[in-house]
Amino acid sequence: MARASLVQSVSDRLLDDIISGELPQGAPLPREIDLAERLGVNRLTLREALKTLQAQGVVQPVPGTRGRVLPMEDWTGIEPLLRAATSTEGKAQASVQLVQLRRMIETGACELAAPLRTDDDLERLEACLEEMRAASADDDVHTFVTADIAFHDVVLRASGNPFLRVLLEPLGRFLYERRYETSAVPQVQVNAIREHAAILEALRSGEAAASRAAMESHMQQTADDLQQYVLRPRA
Numbered sequence: 001m002a003r004a005s006l007v008q009s010v011s012d013r014l015l016d017d018i019i020s021g022e023l024p025q026g027a028p029l030p031r032e033i034d035l036a037e038r039l040g041v042n043r044l045t046l047r048e049a050l051k052t053l054q055a056q057g058v059v060q061p062v063p064g065t066r067g068r069v070l071p072m073e074d075w076t077g078i079e080p081l082l083r084a085a086t087s088t089e090g091k092a093q094a095s096v097q098l099v100q101l102r103r104m105i106e107t108g109a110c111e112l113a114a115p116l117r118t119d120d121d122l123e124r125l126e127a128c129l130e131e132m133r134a135a136s137a138d139d140d141v142h143t144f145v146t147a148d149i150a151f152h153d154v155v156l157r158a159s160g161n162p163f164l165r166v167l168l169e170p171l172g173r174f175l176y177e178r179r180y181e182t183s184a185v186p187q188v189q190v191n192a193i194r195e196h197a198a199i200l201e202a203l204r205s206g207e208a209a210a211s212r213a214a215m216e217s218h219m220q221q222t223a224d225d226l227q228q229y230v231l232r233p234r235a
Helices: 003-020 032-039 043-055 078-085 091-113 119-137 141-158 162-183 186-205 208-231
Strands: none
Touching (some): 119 186, 186 208
């Protein structure tokens, strides 16, 4: 295995141990020699892997001692946070947090887009909505979710603020997986089509407040559907 790949592999294994709690957050790391032996690598490789985690705010070096694992709320890298979010332990909480993040970003984006959207934007939104309707009728969840994501991408682009898309772009795969999970439920598709149609009409009116309110309604419906159909334990 190439050295860079080996270092990344060791870094990922350490991160998995931290996420699972085998290396507890807030606790000191094991001795370097013990960690290296446990992972089956030399100490130089281990140090490089730890530097990767240090750069992501997962591990903090402590002069004269072994260093420690930082609490997840102090992590600064998107990659370890996404790895934690896709773990069995963190998936439910991350799904809720993702909707919260989308609510903050996308309601504002929709408000900004209202006076700026073009006729071409409206046509694209209409096309995405029609594709969602057709996919729902065909029970094609993949196409439904793809069209859903494309609809929101048009809104983000129409906002005129490129930073908004950049903020959500690293979450693309996780966004798709969570939407696929909820959109597999037929009633969620019905709700989503209704809410997207309301957003389109609000943007067509050009009224910023109405557009923000329409996206807010959609985000609330998304949160409610997540709780009712995915996170709530089934009897």
